[in-house]
Amino acid sequence: xxxxxMDGRALKVxxxxxxxxxxxxxxxxxxxxxxxxxxxAPMCGMGICHxxxxxxxxxxxxxxxxxxxxGMQVQTRP
Amino acid sequence: xxxxxxxxxxxxxxxxxxxxxxxxSTGAHIVxxxxxxxxxxxxxxxxxxxxxxxxxxxxRERLQANSNIRHHAGTRVIALAGAxxxxxxxxxxxxxxxxxxxxxxxxxxxxxxxxxxxxxPGVTGAGGLQALIxxxxxxxxxxxxxxxxGPLLLASAATAxxxxxxxxxxxxxxxxxxxxxxxxxxxxxxxxxxxxxxLLDRHYxxxxxxxxxxxxxRLEAVRLRHQGKIVELACDRLACGFGLIPNxxxxxxxxxxxxxxxxxxxxxxxxxxxxxxxAGECTGFGGSELALVxxxxxxHVAVGNTAAARDLWPSRARWQGFAKAxxxxxSLDPQLKSLAQPDTLxxxxxxxxxxxxxxxxxWREAKLASRCGMxxxxxxxxxxxxxxxxxxxxxxxxxxxxxxxxxxLMCLDDTPPV
Numbered sequence: 001x002x003x004x005x006m007d008g009r010a011l012k013v014x015x016x017x018x019x020x021x022x023x024x025x026x027x028x029x030x031x032x033x034x035x036x037x038x039x040x041a042p043m044c045g046m047g048i049c050h051x052x053x054x055x056x057x058x059x060x061x062x063x064x065x066x067x068x069x070x071g072m073q074v075q076t077r078p
Numbered sequence: 079x080x081x082x083x084x085x086x087x088x089x090x091x092x093x094x095x096x097x098x099x100x101x102x103s104t105g106a107h108i109v110x111x112x113x114x115x116x117x118x119x120x121x122x123x124x125x126x127x128x129x130x131x132x133x134x135x136x137x138r139e140r141l142q143a144n145s146n147i148r149h150h151a152g153t154r155v156i157a158l159a160g161a162x163x164x165x166x167x168x169x170x171x172x173x174x175x176x177x178x179x180x181x182x183x184x185x186x187x188x189x190x191x192x193x194x195x196x197x198x199p200g201v202t203g204a205g206g207l208q209a210l211i212x213x214x215x216x217x218x219x220x221x222x223x224x225x226x227x228g229p230l231l232l233a234s235a236a237t238a239x240x241x242x243x244x245x246x247x248x249x250x251x252x253x254x255x256x257x258x259x260x261x262x263x264x265x266x267x268x269x270x271x272x273x274x275x276x277l278l279d280r281h282y283x284x285x286x287x288x289x290x291x292x293x294x295x296r297l298e299a300v301r302l303r304h305q306g307k308i309v310e311l312a313c314d315r316l317a318c319g320f321g322l323i324p325n326x327x328x329x330x331x332x333x334x335x336x337x338x339x340x341x342x343x344x345x346x347x348x349x350x351x352x353x354x355x356x357a358g359e360c361t362g363f364g365g366s367e368l369a370l371v372x373x374x375x376x377x378h379v380a381v382g383n384t385a386a387a388r389d390l391w392p393s394r395a396r397w398q399g400f401a402k403a404x405x406x407x408x409s410l411d412p413q414l415k416s417l418a419q420p421d422t423l424x425x426x427x428x429x430x431x432x433x434x435x436x437x438x439x440x441w442r443e444a445k446l447a448s449r450c451g452m453x454x455x456x457x458x459x460x461x462x463x464x465x466x467x468x469x470x471x472x473x474x475x476x477x478x479x480x481x482x483x484x485x486x487l488m489c490l491d492d493t494p495p496v
Contacts, residue, residue: 021214045209
């Protein structure tokens with residue numbers, strides 16, 4: 001199992017889990033807030049729609065195409 | 079650190095993997111780029127809740143074992159950087175890759191059409207949900223509605239059920255007559271016949287399409303039109319996709335001509351640009367079997383082995399027949415063009431509603447006036463939707479093709495202007 005921090009909360013996930021799946025394991029599954037203030041969640045699952053963009057260790061990344069790593073810090077809110 | 083490839087392949091799905099393996103025997107230095115963490119594309123995706131078929135595992139092993147094939151995972155093309163050179167970026171760095179020959183195996187994406195409520199958390203693509211589940215998304219005991227069109231709905235339902243979800247309805251927009259007509263042709267491809275039996279589901283309804291996703295903060299229910307009547311189902315997730323559309327953006331940026339909505343290729347999988355080939359779903363939707371054959375042909379041709387390529391023409395023709403039958407059976411009902419309401423967001427990146435777009439005459443005017451298609455996805459979602467809704471042809475993309483870091487763009491500093 002891998003330990004990560006999701007919006008300040010500790011979480012354990014199985015190796016091979018995508019960050020997109022970890023969002024749902026950690027809470028409401030949402031990844032970002034849209035320009036008009038709506039919460040959004042991963043949509044296409046394959047790196048096209050960019051709805052799942054999150055900040056991982058300070059860099060923007062697509063949650064659906066990123067595998068969880070030990071110690072990762074993920075943020076879904078600005 | 080820049081790089082050079084005799085043969086550069088964009089995409090490591092079935093087409094890209096088979097192209098690399100076909101070309102490898104010549105000893106050419108091959109580089110394969112892919113934006114996913116592991117090779118296999120969308121169809122051969124493994125994870126905590128999925129396992130790979132043998133063929134995929136073997137191809138992956140052969141790819142790794144070949145010392146003249148270099149695979150860059152998690153890597154995206156950002157821009158053209160002069161003649162036969164691309165700027166690329168992964169999670170850590172940006173760099174330039176020069177090439178002699180290039181094969182585009184950029185695959186397809188789901189056609190996602192706007193309808194009221196489609197931006198609610200809980201709504202995904204149909205293939206999108208399948209991909210997310212394979213990556214570990216928990217769906218145990220969740221109530222699901224799967225909607226849209228095409229065989230992907232059944233595949234997505236099968237993955238969801240296997241992982242403990244309760245599939246309430248699979249809503250196929252095509253008519254019973256169209257689907258039955260397609261099913262009757264399946265004995266021509268026995269493997270596909272067996273596969274479709276394994277996917278049969280008693281909740282499959284033809285002539286049914288989504289009308290709205292309902293809920294406040296997240297999805298709570300789905301409203302469907304089932305053979306003329308409105309029904310509402312309380313559910314936790316809606317997975318909705320209307321078939322696949324080819325990813326042609328990079329090909330278009332490279333100057334490769336289109337044939338309809340796909341990259342145009344000849345019998346050798348050569349695009350309109352010399353030394354540039356295309357294979358798999360970016361040349362038109364046809365499934366993994368067709369992608370494998372096309373990729374192998376392109377790989378052989380790119381290294382000059384035309385005899386081996388020609389031997390595969392009959393096999394390609396057989397799977398092209400399957401693709402043709404599939405595409406005509408699941409053609410979209412024009413009613414789907416009226417799903418979006420004036421306040422339905424069409425561009426999900428810039429939150430642009432339908433009412434702001436409907437008065438424009440084309441893609442470029444709409445973009446300039448509304449920022450539609452100018453967000454992070456660069457019109458990959460709304461561009462496909464608006465092509466279907468209004469017949470607007472998306473233009474060739476401009477760099478950066480994907481959001482990129484400034485350090486990556488600085489790699490362009492010492493190259494001559496394009």
